[in-house]
Amino acid sequence: MAAAERMVVIGGDATGMSAASQARRLKKPEELEIVAFERGHFASFSACGIPYWVGGDVTGRDNLIARTPEEHRARSIDLRMHTEVTELDVPGQRVRVTEHEDGGPGTQRWVGYDQLVLATGARPVRPPLPGIEAPGVYGVQTLDDGQALIDALEKNEDLAGEGAPGGGDGVRRAVVVGAGYIGVEMAEAFVNRGYQVTVIDRGQQPMSTLDPDMGALVYDAMCAMGIETVRNASVTRILTDARGRAAGVATDDGEYPADVVVLGLGVRPETELAAAAGLPLGESGGLLTDLAMRVRDHGNIWSGGDCVEVLNLVSGRPQHVPLGTHANKHGQIIGANIGGDYATFPGIVGTAVSKVCDLEIARTGLLERQAAAVGLQFETVVIESTSRAGYYPGTKPMHVKMIAERRSGRVLGVQIVGRENAGKRVDIAAVALHAGMTAEQMTGLDLGYAPPFSPVWDPVLVAARKASAAVRAARPN
Template identity: 50%
Template sequence: MSRHRLLVIGGDAGGMSAAAQAHRIDDSIEVVVLEQGHDTSFSACGIPYWVGDLVGSRDDLVARTPEEHRRRGLTVHTGTRAEAVDLDACRVSAADGRTFDYDTLLLATGGRPTRPPIEGLDAPGVFGVHRLDDGAAIRSAIDELPRDRPRKAVVLGGGYIGLEMAEVLQLRGLDVDVVLADPLPMGLLDADMGERVCDAMRSMGMGVHTDARVTAVLTGADGRACGVRTDDATFDADLVVLGLGMGPEARLAEAAGLGIGVTGGIDVDATMRSRTHENVFAAGDCVQTYHHLTGEPAHVALGTHANKQGRVAGSVIAGRPARFAGVLGTAITKVGDTEIGRTGLCTTQAEQAGFDFRTDVVEATTRAGYYPGAEDIAVKLVTEAGSGRLLGGQVVGGQGAGKRVDVLATAIWGRMTAEELSESDLSYAPPFSPTYDPVAVAARVVSRAERG
């Protein structure tokens, strides 16, 4: 009797989490992984910090190599791009002509960087930040720049990757202009919090150009990118880095006939099983998930979700019940010394979801005001009017500010009210917070207003 074969397409977070979990629970399952690149289980989130020489080497970003997975009983084919899926025959065709049969299929094809139709965007000298090879290419490009003149970089986009790349390029000695079509960086922050981020970037010496529609990437006589043109200005550049966001890479699934959701991701249920094909699962940036508060479809490209979804899928495939509980959109980043966190609904999302809500902002310090290193912090809460139920939170401030968003995420996940959060037993010592932590103070402001 042949073994049950699980075929996984994609060897990063979602795919390898599913593969390892299924094999861990039931080692009689034959697990075969197809990965189009040469790395498995790598941290794309760490690429900016490798570019900035904050991470020592490429190998430091690889959690587990293909050979390490093989030693644990998985069959891993690197350099193998899946080209087509035949759902009726339960067979996958690879670009090299090989075919792979399966009993259960797990798609973990990841995300696809947003690339709008801009003239010159495919020119040499324009770089994405998606795979380890992208990081290597950016590092090489920086190392090859002459040092006898100012070196310039333009970053397109003001989201997480855009901010992180702007910071590390500046660390590497480049003059940086950030060009974005939106009114402010960090579009999932409310405007008043986004303005704080914008001010922090400008105080670091970055050019931040908002409401700027890019019309072309300019190229020189050698064909390489040498600048960016918008409706109103032109910015010189030795290299251009794309930080325009990420959508689901679901083209293989769609071509095969799998159901695709309204976000463009593969439509799966809470067990990560395809809603249209019972022996197909999907996990990671390629899937459509749902918001934990609203229940509405959502797509959030983040390694934490990919790993959780992969574990859920692997468990279910191996016969152990599991469910993915949705997302809040919790995220954290930094630019220079300014830390930024957000979770739950911003005001635009709360309005779209039909909530009657209020917002409150508290300004405080990250430590006791008299303790060395105390820095400013702003905490913003979005709460349901009347009930005081927490809907969203945003944090912008100095060192020690950002991770406070995890307290807010936990409270929102647990459906707490502002009053309940204000009464929670949060830690205190002068090196870490004022007597009343800024999160508790913000919650207390809301609860007092709700009472009267």
């Protein structure tokens, strides 16, 4: 009987364990041995849920864990925790691993593979600022990060600001550096915990994933919530107290006291291993793959999730989009192909949704600057509508921006900022983008209507009508 193939997975979260699980469904242990290496303490967890755990909406760390290492092992997946891969030997089809089970320097050895899955994820941006390594400065990338932050908050909240410059006034203060998805979600988490929150961002407006005019709506709403939002500001250093703990943040224009500082500056692909092994990387530093999620020009090496670039179907260009939705899909596709089935990942349209307190923020497709960068000419419209029929109790305002290609009218992007049920309306636009619909075609969509859910004309369709009219007006006579 032929020996089983060996599938080695580097990274025990969404892509890696989805790939392992799907391959196991298709091939028995005697046909395919699966070994997965994870350097951290947790596997198969939802990093997206960490801000809601910190803020108290999610109770308990275990609720963010989809499957434990023991559950993976019970399915004949040899998941080895606290084990770091430090080198790839592509010609020799092996990886060097260091096992840290006992907390010591670790034992190194080589492990061979027939199929290799790189699911190394992304690393948070952590600029080399003075004081950045001080106690009291936290990231929120892993469950370890979230647990460390929660432990510190629960330990220190009774101090009521004593650690901050000028503190001891009974006010708990948090500074969040960065106003992207993680930044605004962490701002909400601290508001929920009763903190006075300052968000510092170097952008013109919060949420650089929106156009500035839509980001301005987010800024106004955050200020109205009592969240101090500092724009066009670069952090120069982390302030520390006499004990060496973080006590605030300094910018070129001022200082902002804090009991806790959280970094939400985004992430970059974790591809140092791949780069050292000579695997192909794109402009963002993400791995380049084919439609089957196979690393280009390497027949038995696969990759997906936050460490790869994917094709943007609207711009036609590769892009780094670190989202759990894609990571899980990539893993399913990789596992299917290694398991003898067939699957591909055609690309993305760039759909994302978030919220800060009761404000919902969503986008799909291209921003104005992205459309211009790839040479597209376009028309843009912004409409204000309501979440329900105007006469129905509880209706809230909603702004929708639509970008449509000049002449053709093809929808290029949609952004939505509003209250209840605003965010998930972006899915209407995401489907339209996947289908290559024009704004005029969108106006004919047969969407559900009842006064508690929508006006007669849904806000997205109102934007489509206005965009269609703008395209017609721009056409030459």
